Amino acid sequence: TKGFFQLKPTIPPQYLEDRALLRIISLYLPTPLPSTISSDLLRFSKLVLSKPVLGYIADAEKNLPYLKPLTSFGEENRDDPLVTSEGWRRLQEIGIEEGIVALAYEKNSNGEKAGWNPRIHQFVKYHIWSGSSAIVTCPSAMTDGAAKLLGKHLHDDPETNEIFAHARERLISRQNGFAWTSGQWMTERKGGSDVRGTETIAVKLNDATDGYDTNGQPLGPWRIDGFKWFSSATDANMTILLAKTGGGSDRKDSQISAFYAPLRRRANGSDENQTELNGIRIQRLKNKLGMRGYLIGKEGQGVKEISHILNITRMQNIISAVGAYGRGLAISRAFARVRSVSGKLLSDVSAHVRGLAQEHVNYTAHMHLSYFIAALLGRSEGFEPGDDTSAATSSGILPKTMEEINALYRLLTPIAKAQTALSAISGLRSCMESLGGVGYLENEDPDLNIARLFRDANVLAIWEGTTDVMADDFVRVVKRGKDGMKILAVFEGWVGNSLRVAEGAGLKAEAAKLKNTAERVLMDLRGKEKEELAWRGREY
Ligand code: MFK
Ligand code: FAD
Known part of the structure; x- marks a missing residue:
């Protein structure tokens, strides 16, 4: 207990000191x-x-x-x-x-x-x-x-x-006890990136009485059998899942459909809270089904239906990435304020500050990309520009028409999903290093545990579509017939607008560099075939 002990860093509330977050608030909220x-x-x-x-x-x-x-x-x-x-x-x-x-x-x-x-x-x-x-x-x-x-x-x-x-x-409830959570079951042993090999089968039963639990609660007219390989929220109350309809997983005419299924049903008894699993067996925290559910939308439209979820969960992935990155930097800043090397606080060591500054620039850039897309999402869901007085709305940085908004949201989400995840992982690694040995420890102070943030950030690049799958998604969008060309035109307009803003802000050299890259990428996207582009998607 004798000798030197490092003073514990204190992280201030993020709302008071995360400048990038404060800038986002002042830009997008009134x-x-x-x-x-x-x-x-x-x-x-x-x-x-x-x-x-x-x-x-x-x-x-x-x-x-x-x-x-x-x-x-x-x-x-x-x-x-x-x-x-x-x-x-x-x-x-x-x-x-x-x-x-x-x-x-x-x-x-x-x-x-x-x-x-x-x-x-x-x-x-x-x-x-x-x-x-x-x-x-x-x-x-x-x-x-x-x-x-x-x-x-x-x-x-x-x-x-x-x-x-x-x-x-x-x-969408805030009331614990009433509120539900949901799972999203797509991945099977045959593949998670490509779900066409789905082996789970759904069959519509003729006997409607089968679709109720012992308390008369409806469970759904479809019987679903199969094996789901990943289920992150096995404690959820319900799930949306993919299964094949039309006669069996091997038949050519079988097609992927989306289902809603309650995961727990009311048990036979009067206690409203007593539940049992809806025909599910959890193996090693891997799920075997035999459950009941309801078809969502039309048969065969499963991927299209579940993509409504993907476009939300990917957005959430994006904010998880920048959120963890922001927390990591807050820890690095707090540490630099209390740790001395060679008689100087780290916050006064120029090499250290320079490294942190680079990370902050990167974080800020990703924050702006992320919240730009979040703003598009809100607009695509019916939030009208006339409803607010935010600087973003009055400055005109957001596109005006629904077509542009939807197109940009569709195109930027996979890019940002991949990019923010990779950036957060590499940024959090730097944050770990900025704390020296303490950064590597799964230390007992959960507020300072960068190792936990780094560990958890790694999954952000894998689930919800890996980096290459996001690149592939991007290429598929722009190469999808006439719609793809329209989306590309909106993208080009947005890039042009962003370059003008950068030039207007005096960032001439940066804008020129970006312009070169953008021109090359756009030329490739217009001129090359999908197959030629797929392997280069990551680069874009
Ligand atoms: C803490 C943060 C949290 C996040 C929560 C994480 C929990 C973990 C949960 C998971 O990991 S869940 C599993 C996530 N799985 C994936 O993300 C799968 C990744 N693979 C893909 O995204 C593939 O691109 C895909 C499975 C969609 C490819 O399947 P297909 O059958 O080859 O799709 P195709 O033919 O490209 O598209 C079928 C239709 O869906 C098309 O419409 P049309 O029929 O009208 O042409 C597409 O346009 C449409 N579509 C596909 N992706 C879309 C989309 N539409 C809108 N948005 C999209 N993203
Ligand atoms: P594969 O698809 O086999 O991928 C292997 C490699 O091939 C990857 O590097 C990938 O980038 C590459 N690859 C695949 N396709 C292409 C392509 N077209 N072009 C270039 N490269 C390609 N899934 C759910 O459905 N529900 C969940 O709740 C869920 N929770 C998860 C929780 C965790 C902790 C993890 C790790 C995963 C979870 N998943 C869940 C599964 C996750 O979505 C998949 O692991 C992911 O989509 C990748 O699929 P896969 O594991 O089958 O890998």
Whole structure:
């Protein structure tokens, strides 16, 4: 206990000191910021670094989920064999209460105008949450995507309208106990990037009475059998999944369709909260089905349907990446303020500051790309520019027509998903190094644990589509007939506009460099065949 001990760095609330985040707020939310939002963001910035929340993270990290397939008497545990930690559950509850999903929906769904872009509001809060969430943001991302998808099918079919509306109401709720989370089951053993090899089969049953649980609750007329290889939120209340319809996975005429399935059904009893799994067996936390569900949309349109989720979860992935990066930099800054080398604080060592400055530039650039896309998402969901007074709207940096907004959102999401994930991983690695040996330790202070942020960031480049799959997606979009050419024209317009803004801001050399790259990429995209481009997608 004698000798030197390093003073512990203190991370200030992010709302007070993350300049990139503050710039995003001043650009995309009204000025002055409504006091309800600013006081909420300040309170939340303190909450995420508070002792109880840090304790939940530590608990969730230490007590990993496990399966209890049998009861103490050797019978199959039909209630719920999955056991999660208290910390994980509390973090999920905090996310729900704080509206990490709900914020995107609550104003618009009441027909009440928010006066600001709800997606920006949601993602600013999500950003602050990201570094303390122990990745409960994964189920919340899928929940958001599922709410969006079900919201598109509320008036399709009298058999499902009420069921989808009921599920959606729970997905966007802030009320713990009532609120639901959702999974997203696409990946199977044959492949996750390419889901065409899906082996899970859905068959419509003739006997409607089969589709109810013992309490008369509907479970769905489709019986779904198969094996899902990954399921991130196995504790979720429902899932959206892909399965083949039309006679079997090997038949040529079978096609991929999307399904909604409750994961838990009410058990035979009066207790409203007592549930059992909906015909699912969890193997090694891998799911074997035999469940019941409802078709979403038309048969054969499964990939197209589930892409509504992908375009939300990828956006959430983007904010997770920049959120974790932002937290890592906050830790690096805090450390530099208290750690001395050769008699100087690190914050006064020019080489160290230069390294951090480079990371901050990179972080800021990715923040701007990310929130630009978040703004597009809000606009594509019906937020009108006339509804707000933000600097972004008055400066005209956002496109005006719905066609441009949708096209840019479609094209920029995969690019940013791949790019922010890779940047956050490499940036967090630098942040680790900036703390020296302490950075590498899975240390006991969850607020300073950059190693955890780095470890968790690595999955951001894999799930929701790997880097090359995002590159492939980008190429597919621009090479898809007439629509692709239109999207490319919008992209070209946006690049041109961005270059003009850069030149106007005096960044002439940078703009010239970017222009060269942009011209080459655009020429390739116009002139080359899809096959020629696919392998170069990563470069773009
Ligand atoms: C903490 C942050 C959180 C995030 C949560 C993470 C939890 C983890 C969850 C997962 O990892 S879930 C699994 C995620 N899996 C993937 O992301 C799969 C990656 N692979 C792809 O994205 C492939 O490109 C794809 C499976 C979509 C390819 O399948 P296909 O059958 O070859 O698709 P195709 O033919 O390109 O598209 C079929 C239709 O869907 C087309 O419409 P049309 O029929 O009208 O032509 C496409 O335009 C449309 N489509 C595909 N992707 C789309 C899309 N439409 C809009 N947006 C998209 N992204
Ligand atoms: P593969 O598709 O076999 O990919 C292997 C390699 O091939 C990769 O490097 C990839 O980039 C490359 N590749 C594939 N296609 C192409 C192409 N067209 N061009 C160039 N290169 C290509 N999935 C779910 O459905 N639900 C979940 O809840 C879920 N949770 C997950 C949680 C975790 C922690 C992880 C790690 C994964 C999860 N996944 C989930 C699965 C995830 O989405 C897949 O792992 C991912 O999409 C990649 O699929 P794959 O593992 O089959 O790899």
